[in-house]
Amino acid sequence: MTTGSQGTGSVTAGGAWEAAHRRSLEDPDAFWLEAARSISWIRRPTRALDPAANAAEGAVLPRWFRGATLSTAYNCLDRHVVAGRGDQAAVVHHSAYTGERRTLTYAELLDQSARLAGALRALGVDRGDRVLLYLPMVPEAVVAMLACARIGAVHVVVFGGFAAAELAARVDDAQPVVVVTASCGLEPSRVVEYMPLLEAALARAEHAPAHCVVLQRPQVTADLVPGRDLTWAEVLRPGAAPPAECVEVAATDPLYVLHTSGTTGRPKGVVRDHGGHAVALAWSVRHLFGLEAGDVVLTASDVGWVVGHSYIVYGPLLAGCTTVLYEGKPVGTPDAGELWRAVEEHGVAVLFTAPTAVRAVRARDPELALAEGHDRSSLRALYLAGERLDPDTWAWAGEHLGVPVVDNWWQTETGWPIACSPRGLQELPLKPGSPSVPSPGYDVRVLDAAGREVGPGEEGALCLRLPLPPGTLVGVWGGDDGLRASALAAFPGSYVTGDGGSVDEDGYVRVLGRTDDVVNVAGHRFSAGQLEAAVIGHPDVAECAVVGVADALRGQEPRALVVLTTTATAPPQEVAAQVVQRVRDEVGAVASLRRVDVVAALPKTRSGKVLRRTLREIADGLDPAVPSTIEDRSVLEGLRHLLRR
Known part of the structure; x- marks a missing residue:
């Protein structure tokens, strides 16, 4: 892959993104009132954000477009x-x-x-x-x-x-x-x-x-x-x-409740409102994804997840696009070429899926031979979200598809990307391992354990300064006490995303994974994402998971589970030895990765996230509750004996 095909490089200061982002933070009222013009209102908003009204009501999170009225259904259809x-x-x-x-x-x-x-x-x-x-x-x-x-x-x-x-x-x-x-x-x-x-x-x-x-x-x-x-x-x-x-x-009435896993083990119902949701999604479809009315978008997710709510249903329909409702898997229905058949058949302009889907395709079709013969000329970009996108998968997809591969980072609570290359606003250079820059409205800060902001490139907790922009959660169904305790209490004035990472000198965000996905080896802290990036760089490795396992001497030691590509020629023991050496060369001997197991599959949720915490707890001899979102329980059960050896 040439660097030009993905547009790697440095940000040019003074561009459209920088101006929009600065304005959204300095004058959010004016920025979002302007964005609200794309929506048909019954009673138009006169203010986007009224801090005094929010404070008087005691709202935990800001309510946008108070006093305005609309119909989301009218905006999507009528x-x-x-x-x-x-x-x-x-x-x-x-x-x-x-x-x-x-x-x-x-x-x-x-x-x-x-x-x-x-x-x-x-x-x-x-x-x-x-x-x-x-x-x-x-x-x-x-x-x-x-x-x-x-x-x-x-x-x-x-x-x-x-x-x-x-x-x-x-x-x-x-x-x-x-x-x-x-x-x-x-x-x-x-x-x-x-x-x-x-x-x-x-x-x-x-x-x-x-x-x-x-x-x-x-x-x-x-x-x-x-x-x-x-x-x-x-x-x-x-x-x-x-x-x-x-x-x-x-505008402040609830549109939907979508449950996500709560820290207490009970489902947490994220509440989304009508007004802020409509404005944010309409803005994002045009400015982040570069879509216009009549364009075709295929989001290979499910309506049960936030990606499905935002970019299968509401976002495309608010923008007047055609949305492809894909019932199937990226592989095995019938093969690893079905997504490319769909792109050709429907003239898809933007394909949105998870990194896991791309890794699954790569494992079965490493040269993307099944895409040959399918007209993909309509495809302008591939968007990936839901988990960390490793640089090797990013590079492979860009090289074989010949279109920009756009990482983006967000979560059920935010409803739309926290960070993403805003291709409809400005085609910024893409950097491997980064979901690019914060979207307008998101004030991303990296804080240390004491709540102090760290410098460029330094790692810490990724937090969002309040107020959150429109389209994000307005609360939790049934009460916000848990939200206050889990996401708002640690650093007053900030929403804690639960992810760790950094922001570089160009303003690009790097997400290293959940803050509990940290391996602590003799006082040296390594993110699972950092170690996995080195592992998956091996040409015979299709997927991997690295977890920290309790060790009496060093506190923890990393352990890798890898799935091989279908074209792997070296025996598993040889690949495992080479992976150990790769981590030693790229991360350092202090990482102490010694155990690499080749497995048939990794346990994942239905949205494609690897169950790292569950793997770690099993390896530590615990008996964790298996998440209800697991895709195939038999995969996890098949690994229990291996993990405890």
Whole structure:
């Protein structure tokens, strides 16, 4: 790869990004009022941020656009139809499992969501009520989210196929009036029946929804409970209920609750509002991702995650784009070339997925041979987020795809990138190992243990100075005490992201991983990301995880688990020895990496994050609770004996 293909280099001071970022911090009111012009308001905001009103209310986090009203559903659908673009594709369903292709135009998506909204209202759902969505990656998931937004209900999306105990916890937390689900979801080697999981969850939960709406899929027909359950076809049949018009809601009203793992082990429901969310996502789609109305975006994630909320559903539709709803995996459905087939078939301009997906593709197709023969000329950039993007994977993807590979860093709580190269604003140079620069509105600081800001290149806790920008969380469903204790108490005036890293002299952020992913060897601290970057640089290593294991002499010693590429020619023992030497050469002998195990797979969450903490605790002889988000429990179980040797 030539350095020019990824545009590496130094930032040019005085550019559009620097001016926008400075203005967003110095005069956030003016900056975000200007950004709000891209949204259709019922009552326009006169101020973006009112610190006095926030203080008077005792808000833990800022509330944006107080006094303004709007409809998120209108902004996603109706206004595009009114503007004459009703025949444009809004959602394209690309099922790698079944081969199905289904397109909903903006007019069709408007019609279906309005009819479902009317049906939900007839079932007793009112403004502010919660509706829990437990759905696979099908267009009906988008219809349901927008139907809730249309009548001012709060949707709570739970990843389809979640275990009953975790689903029950979310039911009790959100207390939904209605649950919308499907008869099943699809996995590469099996069909997952949802209704038995839902029934088990409702049996455990203290709260009982009044009704369940069930999408019957052809693979499985679910048994329904008379009087409680209705089919999707039944509630959407013509004349079943009058279609609902858009309800006017306050900009500060909740749009959705999305649960993420809490530090107490209970699910934490992140609350997103209507106004700030619409403004931030509309701004980010244009300025961070460089997308305009009519462009096609494929975000290979799931609507159960924040990436799915922001950049499968709301962001693209707010901007008038076409969003591809991808039901499948990056590999194995049927092979490692399916994403490139989708790019060609739909004319995808921006592909967004996780680094794990790219590493999985690389492991099975290291020369990207399966991409050959597919027209990828529409593809302008590959965006990667969800975990640390190692420089070697970044370089490999850029070399083989011939487009910029744009790392970006954010989390469920922020809702949109904290740091990202703003390609729609200014095409900044890209640096391997960095998600580039802070997005406007985010004041990123690196603090030491005493809360002091450290210098350029020095490592510490990555924190965000308050106020957080629009589109970030406005609180936690059910109360903010946990948020105060976990993210706001350590450094007053700052939000603690939980990630460690640094900011260099050009303003580029480097994220080294969660602050608990630190290996302490005889007083020397190494981030897991730093060690993993050296490991994965070996040409035969497709994926890796490094964890610190308790050691009586040195406190901890690093241990590496590696997955080999399908083209690896050296025997595993030889690769392991070479990896040990690589770490010694690139990090130093003091890192003391001595143990490298070659494994078939790494345990991950459904969003692609490796379960490093769980691996570490098992290796230390503990019996940790396995996260509910685990993709394949058998992978972890297969490693237990190895980890304890």
